[in-house]
Amino acid sequence: MKKNIAILLILVLSLSSCHSQIPIEKFRLEIEKLDTEKQISEYWNNLHKIDQEILVNTSDLRIADSISISNMIKTALIFDIHGTKGYNSNGLSGFLPIINLSHNQIGESQIAYWPIIEKCKEFGGAIESFGGKYPAYQLESVSLTFYNYSLFNQEEKYTVLVSKLSETETVDIIDELLKSFQHQNELRKLSEIAVLNSWYLQTSKDRIDQSEFSIVKMSDNNLYLKKYGRIQKLELLKTNNESKEYRIQNEPFGWDFVYGANGSLSLIDEKDNELIKYTLVK
DSSP: OHHHHHHHHHHHHHHHHHTOOOOHHHHHHHHHTOOSHHHHHHHHHHHHHIIIIIGGGOOOHHHHHHHHHHHHHHHHHHHHHHTTTTTTSSSHHHHHHHHHHHTOOOHHHHHHHHHHHHHHHHHOSGGGTTTSSTTHHHHHHHHHHHHOOOOTTOGGGHHHHHHHHHHSOOSOHHHHHHHHHHHHHHHTTOOEEEEEEEEEEEEETTEEEEEEEEEEEETTSOEEEEETTEEEEEEEEEEOSSEEEEEETTOSSOOEEEEETTSOEEEEOTTOOEEEEOOBOO
C-alpha cells in the first residue's frame, strides 16, 4: 500500500511540473480491474491514506491541487463503475468523499464535485453525522473556499444554499474537475501588477484574523481577490460614485463584495444584507 502511495506522489510531482493532464483513462482502467468488494474497499483505503498522509501535509499548492483533484476524480469513477459496492464497508470509504470536498481549495472543483456529495447523501452512512448534521460541514467547506465566510450556527441559511448548489448544472463531473485543474494552472501563469487594497480576513462579523487578503490587478488586466496564495477573478456588476460591486467568478451563492472609493469592503448576501465589513490594512 505504501508503495502505491509513493508511486502516486511521483506521478503527481511529474504532472505538476509539466502542466500535464491528470491521467483519467489510467485511473479508469485501474478501477475497472477491481473485481471484488474487498479490492474496492482496499482502494478506498488507499485513497484515504493519500489524503491523510500526503495531501494534508503538502504545502505546495500545485501539488496539493493535483492530489486533491485526482482523488476526487477517482472517487467519481468508483461510483460510476462500481456503484455502492465497497462503499461504507469499513467507514473510511464513507468519510473520503466528504474530506475530498473539504480538503480541496478550488471553488470550481467543489461545485463540480457537489453531485458526489448529493449521491453520498442518498447512500447514507458517514455523511449523516461527519462534522455535524448534514449539510453543515459540506456547506462550511464551500463557503470558506469561496468567501472565507463561516456558516457556523446559521442553519436557517442551509436549505437555500443547498438548493443553489443543487441547481448548478454539472454535465460531466470528471470533465468539470479536469477543467478546474487546468484553469488553476492557467491562473498561475499570471503575474501581479498592483495591489489595490488589503484587509484583514474575517470568517464572521466578530472575528478578525491576523491574516490578510487583497484585491489585486493581474497581468491579464483583470481584478482578482487574493487570499492564502490563491486568486479568484472578480466580475464587476455595477458601479456608482461611491462604490463598485463585484462578484467572484462562478461563485454559487449570489454573494457580492462592495468596494468603496475610500477603500472600504463589505461582503453582502443575495438580499444585500451585510455579512461582514472588513477592516482595512493601513
